[in-house]
Amino acid sequence: MEISETTYLDELNDVQRQAVTCTEGPVMVIAGPGSGKTRVLTYRIAHLIHSQVYPDQILSLTFTNKAAREMKERITKVAGDSAQRLWAGTFHSIFARMLRVEAKHLNYPSNFTIYDSDDSKSLLGRIIKEMHLDKNLYPVNTIRSRISSAKSNLITPKLYAADEELRKIDRFQRRPMVYAIYERYVRQCFQAGAMDFDDLLYKTFELFQKNPDDVLGKYRNRFRYLLVDEFQDTNFLQYAILKKLIRYEGSAKNICIVGDDAQSIYAFRGATIDNILNFQKDFPALQTFKLEQNYRSTHYIVEAANQVIRHNKKQIQKSIWTDQKSGQKIKLIKTISDAEEGRRVADLIVEFKNRNHVANSEIAILYRTNAQSRVFEEYMRRYNIPYRVFGGLSFYQRKEVKDLIAYLRVTVNQRDEEALRRIINYPKRGIGNSSIDKFSQFAAEQSISLWDSFDLCPASPRVRKLVQQFKQMITLFTDKAEKYSAFDTASYIADRTGLVDTLKTDNSIEGLGRLENVTALLDGIQAFSEDDEVETLLSDDKSLSSYLQTISLLTDMDEKGDFLDFVTLMSVHAAKGLEYDAVFVVGLEENIFPSFQSMESADAIDEERRLFYVAITRARKLLTLSFANSRYRYGKMVYNDRSRFLNELSEDLLDGVVPRRAEQSRAEKGYATVRGNFEKKPARKQTLVMPADFVPATPQEIQNGMKVRHPRFGEGKVINIDGDNQSRVATIFFPDISNPRRRIMLKFAKLQILD
DNA sequence: GTTTCGCATCTTTTT
DNA sequence: GATGCGAAAC
Numbered sequence: 013m014e015i016s017e018t019t020y021l022d023e024l025n026d027v028q029r030q031a032v033t034c035t036e037g038p039v040m041v042i043a044g045p046g047s048g049k050t051r052v053l054t055y056r057i058a059h060l061i062h063s064q065v066y067p068d069q070i071l072s073l074t075f076t077n078k079a080a081r082e083m084k085e086r087i088t089k090v091a092g093d094s095a096q097r098l099w100a101g102t103f104h105s106i107f108a109r110m111l112r113v114e115a116k117h118l119n120y121p122s123n124f125t126i127y128d129s130d131d132s133k134s135l136l137g138r139i140i141k142e143m144h145l146d147k148n149l150y151p152v153n154t155i156r157s158r159i160s161s162a163k164s165n166l167i168t169p170k171l172y173a174a175d176e177e178l179r180k181i182d183r184f185q186r187r188p189m190v191y192a193i194y195e196r197y198v199r200q201c202f203q204a205g206a207m208d209f210d211d212l213l214y215k216t217f218e219l220f221q222k223n224p225d226d227v228l229g230k231y232r233n234r235f236r237y238l239l240v241d242e243f244q245d246t247n248f249l250q251y252a253i254l255k256k257l258i259r260y261e262g263s264a265k266n267i268c269i270v271g272d273d274a275q276s277i278y279a280f281r282g283a284t285i286d287n288i289l290n291f292q293k294d295f296p297a298l299q300t301f302k303l304e305q306n307y308r309s310t311h312y313i314v315e316a317a318n319q320v321i322r323h324n325k326k327q328i329q330k331s332i333w334t335d336q337k338s339g340q341k342i343k344l345i346k347t348i349s350d351a352e353e354g355r356r357v358a359d360l361i362v363e364f365k366n367r368n369h370v371a372n373s374e375i376a377i378l379y380r381t382n383a384q385s386r387v388f389e390e391y392m393r394r395y396n397i398p399y400r401v402f403g404g405l406s407f408y409q410r411k412e413v414k415d416l417i418a419y420l421r422v423t424v425n426q427r428d429e430e431a432l433r434r435i436i437n438y439p440k441r442g443i444g445n446s447s448i449d450k451f452s453q454f455a456a457e458q459s460i461s462l463w464d465s466f467d468l469c470p471a472s473p474r475v476r477k478l479v480q481q482f483k484q485m486i487t488l489f490t491d492k493a494e495k496y497s498a499f500d501t502a503s504y505i506a507d508r509t510g511l512v513d514t515l516k517t518d519n520s521i522e523g524l525g526r527l528e529n530v531t532a533l534l535d536g537i538q539a540f541s542e543d544d545e546v547e548t549l550l551s552d553d554k555s556l557s558s559y560l561q562t563i564s565l566l567t568d569m570d571e572k573g574d575f576l577d578f579v580t581l582m583s584v585h586a587a588k589g590l591e592y593d594a595v596f597v598v599g600l601e602e603n604i605f606p607s608f609q610s611m612e613s614a615d616a617i618d619e620e621r622r623l624f625y626v627a628i629t630r631a632r633k634l635l636t637l638s639f640a641n642s643r644y645r646y647g648k649m650v651y652n653d654r655s656r657f658l659n660e661l662s663e664d665l666l667d668g669v670v671p672r673r674a675e676q677s678r679a680e681k682g683y684a685t686v687r688g689n690f691e692k693k694p695a696r697k698q699t700l701v702m703p704a705d706f707v708p709a710t711p712q713e714i715q716n717g718m719k720v721r722h723p724r725f726g727e728g729k730v731i732n733i734d735g736d737n738q739s740r741v742a743t744i745f746f747p748d749i750s751n752p753r754r755r756i757m758l759k760f761a762k763l764q765i766l767d
Numbered sequence: 768g769t770t771t772c773g774c775a776t777c778t779t780t781t782t
Numbered sequence: 783g784a785t786g787c788g789a790a791a792c
Contacts, residue, residue, distance in 0.1 A: 075782075104782050129781085209782050280780065381779050386783095403781090437768095444768045565782070585780045607779050623780080646777075647783050
């Protein structure tokens, strides 16, 4: 049953209605928190369908599966079942779906494997090892993000190798071989018939670039209307793909982007605000709408959000307001320890529930890092409050689940080296590391896959026999997968490999849990195989290969369980787009929120502030902020000052306040502020505090022999200068640190001249 | 080839 | 505090 047009348009305010009905040409909607953004997006799509646009001509891109699913559901309510044919999904899932169809244009198999970040990391680790590079100089995480950002900026290995700027930075960081690692990583992924998360975007661009007529043309014709949610979180590559699809000669340029620069919290992984700025240039006929009325939160909460975000200079001008009552003041809680913080929050949750009779599902605890969840879990258990932790280890990342999935992956794609290595000797079958290394080396020399080396590489009769047995088993699985359903194949594999039997012999509590997880995985596969309701990447494709591609893009946010009543525990990042009656933002301390990694750059602090802005605007009625004087980190006690963000709130909004001035900072009292445990010197001079009016010296100002101060390393003396202009590098001696001779690239350093 | 133990590192945030 | 890796023992 559909709702008539007049009805749904009546549910919108003036600006919202304009944003919905202005369907032709480029449109930008700047949407403050709680301003009805989702409503605008869904009604806009519904309106298009009402205006005789076919649902499958509409492409709607979001960042999470959950957002996409909700949107589809809501549109179906307004526009009827035909909305199911809408193309709505995450960038990654929509493009994976296209790539599956178009794989042959890229010389990839359509059942290509999607490498998750663990796969990428283990592949990179192996490459670094094989190249005999020092893993301390080449940490996988750093290398991975370097490669990821190269891909996100459309820099191929070739371009990377030729890019003097990039190479110079790498050399400066004593990692001159990054380009070679990148080249090899890309080659191995291709060899394995695998794409990583970035490839799903990168290869889509490449696909469009290389096949402008037959492929790109097809999708241009199909998608007449584009919608992009959370546009502030798109990166260069995502925007490049969007432009391919919509910005061409003769295009109607029906693209609608929705976003909020104040909620941009993914700059760390390449999202760039430039996209919003460029959008106005790339689409001159742009019409802009600003949604500024907040319908979600009480006045106090909206005001707090405004006060905080005001400290960020770079912003699109807008003023968020609400006509709601003041509501309850914001609770501010100070505790002596992290455990105490857990207890107080649990107390308040009980109190809030008793007083207001709200469901658990209306309550959320939000923290900066997933590791902070532990104390809260403990107290939720102790108080018998049902809760659920999102983030952290997801279901599909658990060892036993990954093992079975690895078998399935190899069954579908034998070249999938990450999966193959995981299971070739699990359960134990006598094929150890030295044998695998031999095969692997041979494979590299011959440029063939590890799997193919099993037949070609010379080996002892014993190893040969074992490997052939393994190979036959997998081939048998592959045959099964072609004849039987994904579920039948998977159960057969779980049985035949002895995975389930191994787990059954373990009667410990954890062992039982593991068995349960494998059973749950099999249940999931069954649901996928047999249940039409379960969403798949390609709606009609129930193959094992389709299953694997589908789950590799799921996160535990996407698990069901909406019907259960639990308190939500999650990171602030994960909470974006969600809302709750009562929100507890915890751990508001320097070095945590804002994170210590952000301390040295003003831009990073601004991003932390936007993150805090996102956190507080999740609350509808009650917002509670808390911080602890001490907490355990890596099993060590650390002491942090209250977060600077708390000082950006005016006292008249706060309740239960610790008077700010009375709360003398530890640094003022002369204590050394312990920042994690990475610098072990206990009584370090307070060189970390830079004067408020501090302006960093320009690279040219720094001269040999000068005394300078570095925000992290303290005072030091310049003992050498080399390079010029942009690549001017100083060698500075910092007596206060463990490794006192440092080479500092002046372009990046924030030095203060002391002479 | 397999197991065990000690050590280092980890924690930012996610598709 | 947990995990994962490498060296050394088995």
